[in-house]
Amino acid sequence: MPEIFIDGKRYEFEEGEDRGLLQFILDNGKEVPFFCYHPSMSAPANCRQCYVKVGTPVKNRETGEYELDENGEREIRWFPKMQTSCTTQMQDGMVVHTQETSEEVARAQKDTMELILINHPLDCPICDQAGECPLQIQTYKYGPEGSRFEVKKQHKPKRIQLGPRVTLDAERCINCTRCVRFTDEISESHQLTIVARGDKNYPMAAPGREFDDPYSMNTVDICPVGALTSTDFRFKARVWEMNQTPSIDITNGKGTNIDLWTRDNLVMRITPRFNGEVNDHWMPDAGRDAYQRFNENRLSRPAIKLDGDNQSKTSWNNAIETFAETLESHGPEDVLVVGSPHASVEENYALMKVFNLWGVNNFKFAPHIEEGTGDGFLITDDQAPNTSGVKLLGYEESNDLASEVKNTKIVIMLSDELIDRGVLSKDDLKGKFSILLSTNECDTAKTADLVIPVTCIAEHAASYVNVEGRIQRSFPAKETKYTNRSLDLEMNQGRLDRFGTNFDNWVTEENKVDCAPAWEIMNQLANRMGLDVSFGRGREIMEEIAGSNPAFENVSYERMDNEMGINLNPSNKQEATA
Amino acid sequence: MEETYEFTKEDLDEIEAIKAKFPEVMPATLPTLWVAQRRFGHVEPPVQRLVAETLGLPESHVHGVATFYTQYYKERKGKYVLDVCTTTSCQLCGGYKMLHYLEDKLGIKAGETTEDGLFSIQSVECLGACGYAPMMQITNDVYVNNLTEEKLDKVIDSLKDGKMPEFESVGMPLLENINNK
Amino acid sequence: MxxxxxxxxxxxxxxxxxxxxxxxxxxxxxxxxxxxxxxxxxxxxxxxxxxxxxxxxxxxxxxxxxxxxxxxxxxxxxxxxxxxxxxxxxxxxxxxxxxxxxxxxxxxxxxxxxxxxxxxxxxxxxxxxxxxxxxxxxxxxxxxxxxxxxxxxxxxxxxxxxxxxxxxxxxxxxxxxxxxxxxxxxxxxxxxxxxxxxxxxxxxxxxxxxxxxxxxxxxxxxxxxxxxxxxxxxNIGAENHPGPVLYGISGHVNRPGVYELPSGVPVMDLINEVAQGVRGGKKLKALIPGGSSTPVLRADQLDGVSMDADSLREAGSMMGTAGMMVMDEDTDMVDVLWRISHFYHHESCGQCTPCREGTGWLEKILLKIKNGEGEIRDLDLLLDLTTQMEGRTICALADAAAWPVRHTINRFRDEFEARCKKSVHAVA
CATH class of the missing domain: 3.40.50.11540 (NADH-ubiquinone oxidoreductase 51kDa subunit)
Incomplete structure (x- = not known):
């Protein structure tokens, strides 16, 4: 196997390796500073930050053997200039010095950094990027201590609304062209270009045109400085005040991996999380708006219709009691359970198990497909995150839920805004007793006779199966009235916590929703009805599913975490076991 | 109301002929911007858009190209744009003097346009006429070499009459002169 | 030959x-x-x-x-x-x-x-x-x-x-x-x-x-x-750089223009005979031999130098495009260098960092010196910047911007120092 020596240590690489040297260095846990390089896009080598010193061993032309010096070491022919490691192709026997072992390289990196910074406004205190800024971080690590720049900076436009969701500060831009390459190579909207020339350069949309690419906000994520910022998130929170929790995009069926950024039990923003099998580094803009659903218009405390159409809040005990009494005054044959592609595998499972045990055998769900909305990339026709999951659990797909409802007396609905999305009408539910377990205020909730608030994806650990049959899971990112992030080991903590202090930057205990996971509600209902059911947390429920449903064989949270999701398709399974 | 722009039949024929020179459409960007600028006198954003639409290329691409190259007028200029070279050889031979003479004469600074819209003055980089310094180019067309104040006066007068100076061929100095010396 | x-x-x-x-x-x-x-x-x-x-x-x-x-x-x-x-x-x-x-x-x-x-x-x-x-x-x-x-x-x-x-x-x-x-x-x-x-x-x-x-x-x-x-x-012209060459001679000479001659013609012949000498009978001060990126040579560096790659390299410059720019004794080298730096600043495409940022910085410091507001340490900063730019970019424009700065300052240092402000700090 070909070998390469980096800072004196030997590494092996595959013949025909298409990774550049920089990526190889990063993949081996070492570091070389860089700005313009991005593993999913072409390497323009324009920032000139990732310089390394590179040499190749000299071979004897006749024997093909390596020439040795007087110490018996291989003789190295050094490249006359330092090389940008992002564009350097590895060769067998190559010797590389990074800034760790070469003064010359460290000096060159510092030189470039000084030049990058001369026209950059040093406004970190008011810049959204501060705290997660490659320029800031790498300046601390590799930059000069001060600046020798005593002349006037180049001024450029600030606070430009590039499009509905992205704001540009051209002075902060270091012309890495990541944003332009993103629209050329990834989203292919070709909406951005660099304009002008030299130090007047900056990225821009065509005059009079909006940067409204449905993936526009990815440019904010990959901008290595604070030039492109999220118009929505601007000035809302400092990075170090937030907790970062892995989750799944619920706005369509792709299962894009995301991070939820929370502060004071509010989700402040959503960013994509790398998963090479699903979404690479990207996510659609639409998925980022979902954070509002987690914070606003939440159903909090159960509600019940007492007189006519007027709902009023009620206690949990009363809600469970009403639920049980309603069931007991009818028989299992009078009940329709409507599962939800918008809810997790665990929630759908818990409902099915409890009602099945009681004798119900009418389990349906209405797919939420909008033909033609998918783009073949990260936006799917499927508007729900778990259509595959609810199917695999045995809920029967129904394209005419209204007729199903007609033949029943009690309709139990899980987290699906069936009236709002036109599957059912208010009239369909007239004369029925309808029970909704859901997360947000909506017409469906207003219509239901009993409304029980359940946790949303930001509040529980649960799994979702995407359109390709990949099961992935969420983590709780914000507390409910009944959870505590210091006690809940599934929950992430803020930056300071991670470094061992006792507190982080959350300043209020407000913003907790009075809701509970659907399985806990099922526990209470089963207990009240004398059914022998007791669900643990999501992790344990998944163990139970894996043990009973062949489609979920060998699935566990541990595996999902280690493998970044598991493909449930039978063909893939065979491959995995083979 | 934004003005609307359209290429004429001849322009479109010319653009087709340009496209035929290359295996792809994108290479036609620069020449088509030239066709547009000669037709409309500038390539302001609506003209850039017309070029993009005509070629079926992204508007951002055309905008990026138009702003990269200095000869495209991204904003309206005077009827005659006087590009006075001030780079090294012209600098040595009085390019700035000629520039300032023009500025005083027309009452505008480099980068500005006279009120009647007739003249713009620009201080430009080397035009490749170093042996005939100082010199200027008029509206991306003819070069006027070996400028003097008197020559500038004449050129301005003739431009005011709507007459562009003729192309001035500067010969190769003959070597016999040297040999005979 | x-x-x-x-x-x-x-x-x-x-x-x-x-x-x-x-x-x-x-x-x-x-x-x-x-x-x-x-x-x-x-x-x-x-x-x-x-x-x-x-x-x-x-x-x-x-x-x-x-x-x-x-x-x-x-x-x-x-x-x-x-x-x-x-x-x-x-x-x-x-x-x-x-x-x-x-x-x-x-x-x-x-x-x-x-x-x-x-x-x-x-x-x-x-x-x-x-x-x-x-x-x-x-x-x-x-x-x-x-x-x-x-x-x-x-x-x-x-x-x-x-x-x-x-x-x-x-x-x-x-x-x-x-x-x-x-x-x-x-x-x-x-x-x-x-x-x-x-x-x-x-x-x-x-x-x-x-x-x-x-x-x-x-x-x-x-x-x-x-x-x-x-x-x-x-067999035409200089051994290692043979053939006819179109010499472009401009600047302070009596008869500027393009001349076709063999490579390797002595520089002084080109100035004095071909271009018929420095204008107005003035003394020669300096020559940029091959386009503005090639290092300037002082008149005293031109003895025996001919227009070919080897001879010019020995003299400390380059053949470039054989576009020779001749400067007489009244030429202000600070002014000339500022204008050259202005050119490269204006023409930098802006793609890569050292050139995009460096060319502007060079010009701004030179403008300061030209306006009499520079300090001696600015000259050293300029020289430092040339090493931060040279060989560190995708193309050679940064080199082309750096070389004239380095060589003009080194070869006319006293002229640059004379334009700088005297130190305001008393020396011990």
Missing amino acids: ASDWKSFEPVLIPDIPNLDKIDNYIKNGGYKALEKVVKENGWTPEKVVNEVKEANIRGRGGAGFNAGLKWSFMPKPDGGPRYLACNGDESEPGTFKDRKIFEYNPHLFIEGALIAAYAMQITTIYVYIRGEYYSWIKMMEKALQDARDKGFIGKNLFGTDFSVEFEVTGGAGAYICGEETSMLESLEGKRGYPRVKPPFPAQKGLWGRPTTINNIETLANVPGVINNGANWFK
Whole structure:
């Protein structure tokens, strides 16, 4: 196997390796500073930050053997200039010095950094990027201590609304062209270009045109400085005040991996999380708006219709009691359970198990497909995150839920805004007793006779199966009235916590929703009805599913975490076991 | 109301002929911007858009190209744009003097346009006429070499009459002169 | 050898009237070399490449690389398109020679390019001419049409299998497009950003296909080599840098212009005899020998120096494009250097950091010094910056911006120091 020596240590690489040297260095846990390089896009080598010193061993032309010096070491022919490691192709026997072992390289990196910074406004205190800024971080690590720049900076436009969701500060831009390459190579909207020339350069949309690419906000994520910022998130929170929790995009069926950024039990923003099998580094803009659903218009405390159409809040005990009494005054044959592609595998499972045990055998769900909305990339026709999951659990797909409802007396609905999305009408539910377990205020909730608030994806650990049959899971990112992030080991903590202090930057205990996971509600209902059911947390429920449903064989949270999701398709399974 | 722009039949024929020179459409960007600028006198954003639409290329691409190259007028200029070279050889031979003479004469600074819209003055980089310094180019067309104040006066007068100076061929100095010396 | 320049008969632009007319060009032996290589069996493409390599035509665009050797880097034909891109961007300040070929002897260049196309089995030739040369672009369009009409361009030339297209296209104002890969980008209709090498154009050039880039004057030398042989060419001018050269002389001389002479003519002969001396009887102060990026030489550094790569390197400069800029004793070197730095700042494409940021910084410091507000430490900062820029960028523009700063300050340091503010701090 070909070998390469980096800072004196030997590494092996595959013949025909298409990774550049920089990526190889990063993949081996070492570091070389860089700005313009991005593993999913072409390497323009324009920032000139990732310089390394590179040499190749000299071979004897006749024997093909390596020439040795007087110490018996291989003789190295050094490249006359330092090389940008992002564009350097590895060769067998190559010797590389990074800034760790070469003064010359460290000096060159510092030189470039000084030049990058001369026209950059040093406004970190008011810049959204501060705290997660490659320029800031790498300046601390590799930059000069001060600046020798005593002349006037180049001024450029600030606070430009590039499009509905992205704001540009051209002075902060270091012309890495990541944003332009993103629209050329990834989203292919070709909406951005660099304009002008030299130090007047900056990225821009065509005059009079909006940067409204449905993936526009990815440019904010990959901008290595604070030039492109999220118009929505601007000035809302400092990075170090937030907790970062892995989750799944619920706005369509792709299962894009995301991070939820929370502060004071509010989700402040959503960013994509790398998963090479699903979404690479990207996510659609639409998925980022979902954070509002987690914070606003939440159903909090159960509600019940007492007189006519007027709902009023009620206690949990009363809600469970009403639920049980309603069931007991009818028989299992009078009940329709409507599962939800918008809810997790665990929630759908818990409902099915409890009602099945009681004798119900009418389990349906209405797919939420909008033909033609998918783009073949990260936006799917499927508007729900778990259509595959609810199917695999045995809920029967129904394209005419209204007729199903007609033949029943009690309709139990899980987290699906069936009236709002036109599957059912208010009239369909007239004369029925309808029970909704859901997360947000909506017409469906207003219509239901009993409304029980359940946790949303930001509040529980649960799994979702995407359109390709990949099961992935969420983590709780914000507390409910009944959870505590210091006690809940599934929950992430803020930056300071991670470094061992006792507190982080959350300043209020407000913003907790009075809701509970659907399985806990099922526990209470089963207990009240004398059914022998007791669900643990999501992790344990998944163990139970894996043990009973062949489609979920060998699935566990541990595996999902280690493998970044598991493909449930039978063909893939065979491959995995083979 | 934004003005609307359209290429004429001849322009479109010319653009087709340009496209035929290359295996792809994108290479036609620069020449088509030239066709547009000669037709409309500038390539302001609506003209850039017309070029993009005509070629079926992204508007951002055309905008990026138009702003990269200095000869495209991204904003309206005077009827005659006087590009006075001030780079090294012209600098040595009085390019700035000629520039300032023009500025005083027309009452505008480099980068500005006279009120009647007739003249713009620009201080430009080397035009490749170093042996005939100082010199200027008029509206991306003819070069006027070996400028003097008197020559500038004449050129301005003739431009005011709507007459562009003729192309001035500067010969190769003959070597016999040297040999005979 | 260098002294017999006076008896040299020009070959690139001979003193024959109306050579730009194709009939006249043909009457004077034009297109014979093309016909010979295309028709005669002995002249295989390889043989043409070898002959040109042997002649050692060093690129006249500034880099001075052996043209035939460059041709030999082209991969074997695979049936797909292959390109020759002729660089007529000519934008290095002090350079105004290729336009003479477009104007006075366009068919010599066209013939040279066609021979190159035959040698490398090129399918399409593009000549890229700077946009400012509108008049000369028109001349080339006319000349190409004439050549096409006569059957020298197109399908099955001289009844053989050899077919080639030849198109002219123009820039629109960007010095950087003289850099060969930037020119390819511009030809492809894009912003003129130089490309990262490798891959080199011979592997991946225009539209990802094998491409060779040659300067106009370089190609104009090719028909002579074919007609008269490599040895003929090698015996003209300086040994390691042979052949006729179009010297562009400008600045403070009595008779500026473009002169065709052998390489290796003594610098002082060019200034004093060819250009007939410094204007107004003044003393010579300095010379920039090959376009504004080549290091300036003081008058006292010019003794015995001749215009060829070796001699100029020894003297501490470069041949570049042989665009010589002559400066008399009254020249303000601070002013000159500021203007040169202004040029590179204005022309930096802005793609990579050291050049985008460095060229502006250089100019701003020089402006400060020019305005009498600089300090001695600014000179050292300038020198430091040149090392931070040189060799650290995708193309050579940063080098071109750095060299004049380094060498002008080093060679005229007292003049720069005199312009700086005296230190306000008392020394002990």
